[in-house]
Amino acid sequence: MERIGIIGVGEIGRAIVMGLRHGGDELPEVFLSPRGADTAAELSERYEGVRVCADNQAVVDRSEVVIIAVRRQDRHDALAGVRVDDDKIVVNVMAGVGNDDLRQTLATGAPLTRAIPLPAIRERRSVTVVYPSHPRVNSFFERLGGALPVADEAAFNVFSALTGTLTTHYWYLATLTSWAAGHGIASEDADRYVRSLFQGVGRALSDNSRSLHQLAADHETPGGNNERIRTTWFDPASSEALTSALDALLRDLT
Numbered sequence: 613m614e615r616i617g618i619i620g621v622g623e624i625g626r627a628i629v630m631g632l633r634h635g636g637d638e639l640p641e642v643f644l645s646p647r648g649a650d651t652a653a654e655l656s657e658r659y660e661g662v663r664v665c666a667d668n669q670a671v672v673d674r675s676e677v678v679i680i681a682v683r684r685q686d687r688h689d690a691l692a693g694v695r696v697d698d699d700k701i702v703v704n705v706m707a708g709v710g711n712d713d714l715r716q717t718l719a720t721g722a723p724l725t726r727a728i729p730l731p732a733i734r735e736r737r738s739v740t741v742v743y744p745s746h747p748r749v750n751s752f753f754e755r756l757g758g759a760l761p762v763a764d765e766a767a768f769n770v771f772s773a774l775t776g777t778l779t780t781h782y783w784y785l786a787t788l789t790s791w792a793a794g795h796g797i798a799s800e801d802a803d804r805y806v807r808s809l810f811q812g813v814g815r816a817l818s819d820n821s822r823s824l825h826q827l828a829a830d831h832e833t834p835g836g837n838n839e840r841i842r843t844t845w846f847d848p849a850s851s852e853a854l855t856s857a858l859d860a861l862l863r864d865l866t
């Protein structure tokens with residue numbers, strides 16, 4: 613897989629290019645669409661073998677694997693009139709756009725695989741869910757931190773819903789920081805401390821020998837402060853509210 617095209621060079625397009633070049637790798641060749649001009653120019657100046665094409669058709673023509681990374685609402689505009697021959701491989705990273713929908717837009721017999729790359733692929737640090745499994749797409753994402761092929765689109769949508777919880781986590785941390793600041797702690801001290809607390813959580817998560825429940829138990833003294841917050845704030849009602857929000861998102865994704 614030596615020639616990769618990316619149509620839609622925004623946050624996720626940039627993360628893919630950075631991930632491919634992580635550690636000084638110089639392959640594969642990468643062809644970028646002209647839209648997202650500032651990011652495309654920055655990437656082509658920074659990395660050998662990354663070029664900006666004149667239009668989206670040129671991206672497809674030069675590539676073996678074409679990644680569609682525009683926002684969902686821009687897909688028709690971005691792909692109108694673009695011809696994708698059957699020997700290409702298309703990777704659809706647009707949230708909420710099924711492969712049937714994309715196949716109608718592209719009118720191609722080329723294999724289409726959906727994927728959920730996350731920004732951390734820029735450091736080859738996150739696992740990418742893919743459906744349907746395709747050996748070349750799987751190995752592409754293996755190189756960027758890992759591939760997790762799933763059995764069907766229903767499973768893909770469950771993982772997609774999980775990715776919708778990321779910013780809530782940051783918001784939770786920001787709320788903790790604001791609470792401390794409200795009690796007279798300097799914002800920068802509260803910020804530093806909360807980051808340090810949860811960087812420890814991040815490190816603990818890389819210990820796959822312990823389940824998530826075990827990790828929680830290991831950090832909790834019976835009758836202690838952690839147990840108190842977990843059971844008084846994250847009580848059955850808030851757990852149910854989270855589950856309902858995820859169910860509603862899943863219905864919309866399906």
Ligand SMILES: NC(=O)C1=CN([C@@H]2O[C@H](COP(=O)(O)OP(=O)(O)OC[C@H]3O[C@@H](n4cnc5c(N)ncnc54)[C@H](OP(=O)(O)O)[C@@H]3O)[C@@H](O)[C@H]2O)C=CC1
Pocket residue numbers: 619620621622623624625645646647648649668681682683684686689690691705706707708728729730731
């Ligand atoms: N960000 C994330 O964490 C993730 C995003 N995704 C999905 O990836 C897709 C992109 O997301 P993200 O990178 O965050 O979005 P961005 O808005 O950062 O990037 C989208 C890019 O598409 C470009 N674009 C718009 N119209 C066209 C066109 N006609 N031809 C070519 N390029 C065009 C935009 O250019 P311009 O700036 O000129 O408008 C922009 O650079 C979305 O569908 C999203 O659902 C999937 C997983 C994670």
